[in-house]
Amino acid sequence: MTILEQEETTMQEQEHSEYETAPAEETSSGRSATPQAMSDHTLVGIDLGTCRTVVVGADGQELEIRSVVGYPKDIISRQAVGDGPLFGNEALEKRNFLDLCHPLAEGVIRDASERDYQAARELIHHLVDKIKENSNGERVSGIIGVPARASLMNKEVLLKVAREVMDTALVVSEPFMVAYALGKLNRCIIVDIGAGTVDVCGMKGSVPAPEDQVTTFKGGDYLDERLEAAILRRHPGAQITRSLACRIKEEHAFVGEPERPVEVTLRVEGKPARFDITEEIRTVCESMVPNIVEQVETLIASFDPEDQEETLKNIYLAGCGSRIRGLDRMLANALHDYGDVRITCVDDPERIGAKGALKLALEVPPAHWPEIGLMFG
The missing domain is CATH 3.30.420.40 (ATPase, nucleotide binding domain)
Known part of the structure; x- marks a missing residue:
């Protein structure tokens, strides 16, 4: 037990x-x-x-x-x-x-x-x-x-x-x-992307009920695990650990078109070598997007019809995962069929x-x- x-x-x-x-x-x-x-x-x-x-x-x-x-x-x-x-x-x-x-x-x-x-x-x-x-x-x-x-x-x-x-x-x-920190207690959706979980919550003017909240487990730890595996598949000789994959993710994570190639120094049999991991980190980070979109869509439909338009303009990303470059734009584009969607990354997401x-x-x-x-x- x-x-x-x-x-x-x-x-x-x-x-x-x-x-x-x-x-x-x-x-x-x-x-x-x-x-x-x-x-x-x-x-x-x-x-x-x-x-x-x-x-x-x-x-x-x-x-x-x-x-x-x-x-x-x-x-x-x-x-x-x-x-x-x-x-x-x-x-x-x-x-x-x-x-x-x-x-x-x-x-x-x-x-x-x-x-x-x-x-x-x-x-x-x-x-x-x-x-x-x-x-x-x-x-x-x-x-x-x-x-x-x-x-x-x-x-x-x-x-x-x-x-x-x-x-x-x-x-x-x-x-x-x-x-509560944002003062957004009505017609609002919070997406809190942490290491262990991604929490999506619909605010409807009161303490959210269980049906207004969803927790999924494709957070930062999930990305670290997938990034480590992806680098090893592409570069079998590279020495990579989960904690090192986490540091690489925290520094370089992005979705969408890269601003520049992502190159990192890893070791092969103890010797330093440069590796281009642009595609690996992009693919891994984008793997969390469909799940978030699905949960947001479910919550949007649960709001009163007259509240849905305003709710779509008040979607906030928090947690360390909100720092993934381009994530707000990719999520908004994925939800474009719903109308005018505005997604904001909060200030100081860790605190x-x-x-x-x-x-x-x-x-x-x-x-x-x-x-x-x-x-x-």
């Missing part, structure tokens, strides 16, 4: 209302931990991503970290890097000493092993502890984003981890956080979800958070 299945079994023995209307716990100072009394809390917005996790605080703090945790391999490694764990870029820089764990798959906690669960717990603890350190030890409460169609089980497992370090937490869908979560936390009274998503506190 996987760790998630174990958690699900335990949680099914409890009432779900524990997370929504649990009695206030008393802190050591005797103060109630109810969400209504949060003046002494640091409010945060958290975008929990497969590749990167971003935290923004009401006090101006911003943290961005690669969602990776590293553990020393053996006694020699521990002498070099300490007992660990190490997080983010530090873990990647010292990867030869470490067993790396990427605990978030498709934007939620993996269910592969106890170690994935433990790594996710330590990653969240690390981020919240950093916030607390810079906030004079104040308590932390806030809103966490997850993929649009994350299961109830995954949300509850995430809340179980979060409640170890946060006083109050709410879980909502990532594209809804983007829409906009966390900023929207913080904005939501600041503007909506915590007493009403249970109306928005799953919470404890």
Whole structure:
């Protein structure tokens, strides 16, 4: 039985209302931990991503970290890097000493092993502890984003981890956080392209219902895997890894006609060599387009007919994948049969979800958070 299945079994023995209307716990100072009394809390917005996790605080703090945790391999490694764990870029820089764990798959906690669960717990603890350190030890409460169609089980497992370090937490869908940051809550479609998932969400003036949201799994990790395979097929002697393919994608990704050839330096039997991978990266990046178009078409049809024309002019791309050059134009061209289609790439796509979560936390009274998503506190 996987760790998630174990958690699900335990949680099914409890009432779900524990997370929504649990009695206030008393802190050591005797103060109630109810969400209504949060003046002494640091409010945060958290975008929990497969590749990167971003935290923004009401006090101006911003943290961005690669969602990776590293553990020393053996006694020699521990002498070099300490007992660990190490997080983010530090873990990647010292990867030869470490067993790396990427605990978030498709934007939620993996269910592969106890170690994935433990790594996710330590990653969240690390981020919240950093916030607390810079906030004079104040308590932390806030809103966490997850993929649009994350299961109830995954949300509850995430809340179980979060409640170890946060006083109050709410879980909502990532594209809804983007829409809230933009102030686009009606006649709008958000396409949030992350590493693990692509979330498409139709905003119709209220908290989006399950049928207004779609999650697919052809995100950045899918492109990395396909790009690595494509380069090896075309250039069998090239030495390429998944992480190297990711870096190449992040620097050169495009769809449509190339502005210039894409040439990269790889190694063959240890020696550097130049390779033209223009066609490979174009083909791989364009492979995600039909799926996005299909989901957008489905959501457009779900809007009231009198709202569809305006909705088509308010399609927004967010997430790291929105930086793929030419993607907005290609999607608009694919939807041209619907009329005047306008697709906008948001500013600061990596942080906009966390900023929207913080904005939501600041503007909506915590007493009403249970109306928005799953919470404890």
